[in-house]
Amino acid sequence: MNDLKRILIVVLGLTTLCIFALGIKGHMDSDGYKNQVNYTTAIQSTKPDDFNYIVDSQQGRVLTSGTFTTKDSKQAKFDEMNKGYTYVNRVKEHYTMHTRTVCSGSGKSESCHTETYYTWDEVSSDDAYADVVSFMGRNYRTTLFNYSHYAGNTDCSAFSAPGESGFFRGSKGCVDGDIYLDSDDRYVYRTVPTTFTATFLATTYGGLKPFQENTITLQNKSIAKVLNDVGRYQLIGFWVLVVLLVILISAGIFVAYSWVMADGEFSLTR
Numbered sequence: 001m002n003d004l005k006r007i008l009i010v011v012l013g014l015t016t017l018c019i020f021a022l023g024i025k026g027h028m029d030s031d032g033y034k035n036q037v038n039y040t041t042a043i044q045s046t047k048p049d050d051f052n053y054i055v056d057s058q059q060g061r062v063l064t065s066g067t068f069t070t071k072d073s074k075q076a077k078f079d080e081m082n083k084g085y086t087y088v089n090r091v092k093e094h095y096t097m098h099t100r101t102v103c104s105g106s107g108k109s110e111s112c113h114t115e116t117y118y119t120w121d122e123v124s125s126d127d128a129y130a131d132v133v134s135f136m137g138r139n140y141r142t143t144l145f146n147y148s149h150y151a152g153n154t155d156c157s158a159f160s161a162p163g164e165s166g167f168f169r170g171s172k173g174c175v176d177g178d179i180y181l182d183s184d185d186r187y188v189y190r191t192v193p194t195t196f197t198a199t200f201l202a203t204t205y206g207g208l209k210p211f212q213e214n215t216i217t218l219q220n221k222s223i224a225k226v227l228n229d230v231g232r233y234q235l236i237g238f239w240v241l242v243v244l245l246v247i248l249i250s251a252g253i254f255v256a257y258s259w260v261m262a263d264g265e266f267s268l269t270r
Contacts, residue, residue: 038211039063039230042201044223048136055204061211065199065223068145069134075194076128076142080179080187083159087147087192088128093120095184120186130194140208145200146215147192154191199226 042061045051054062068086070076075084095118103112132139156174163173163180171180179187198218203211210216219226 036230039201039227046223051136052138055208058204058206060205061201061203063199063201063223063226064136065197066136067195067197068218070130070132070142070194071134074131076130077159078126078128081159082161084130084194085191086130086133086142086194086196087151089151089190090126090128091188091190092123092125093186093188094123095119095186096121123185144208144210144216146213146217149218149220150192150196150198151190154189156187156189196220199223201226 038061042063043054043059045054045062045064046066048066051062051064051066070084070086072084076086076088077084078088078090081088097116097118100115100117101112102115103110105111129142131142133142133145134140155177156179157177160174160179163171163175165171165175165180171183171186173180179189181187199221200216200218201211202216203209208216221229
């Protein structure tokens with residue numbers, strides 16, 4: 001085999017390795033990979049003294065878990081509520097009449113008629129936040145955090161006395177889990193309790209702040225569960241693959257050089 005054919009075989013092999021390398025680069029540029037890196041390389045802390053030192057010294061990204069609490073005088077609630085929460089979402093719904101056309105049969109035998117039906121439709125939505133929440137012994141603005149993983153539908157019996165319901169009088173007050181203003185209007189509630197445990201990723205540059213988001217998202221998981229969900233082990237496996245690929249490329253270059261120059265001469269014709 002002449003040196004030209006050897007070179008072509010080597011180039012083909014190295015091209016294949018380069019294609020794998022480009023695939024790796026594409027993965028490293030993906031949002032999923034960057035998210036994995038952000039979580040797995042963040043400083044982890046679950047102790048108040050350590051966490052507060054990280055914040056004060058502005059050490060960068062921190063992944064932490066702890067208990068949030070809201071003081072009685074600072075809790076969120078609406079006028080009709082006798083109990084406070086960290087966060088309350090109140091949706092006003094109206095019992096609305098709708099019509100639809102229903103058809104049966106086909107061709108000349110098809111017949112249609114109009115049906116009337118009612119649904120509870122959202123009219124407006126209001127949010128109430130506690131003034132501050134306490135975390136790791138310090139107070140933070142409640143609006144600094146996103147509580148979407150904690151806000152759950154709440155029965156009005158948890159914060160209001162029973163209302164009245166009757167066929168002729170209609171419903172008013174706390175009835176069947178919701179606050180009725182009258183028979184056609186009601187409030188539905190989603191709340192976050194005054195004490196709960198959460199895990200979150202944030203940055204500490206300039207104080208505790210959201211990292212690449214408008215608010216700090218609180219997750220109802222342990223740190224170990226969060227890391228597992230973002231793919232910590234997949235990330236480790238990815239870098240093992242990268243190292244192996246680098247070794248293969250280096251070995252390929254060495255073998256290519258040794259093969260082409262095996263007899264100490266280089267020729268494209270013999």
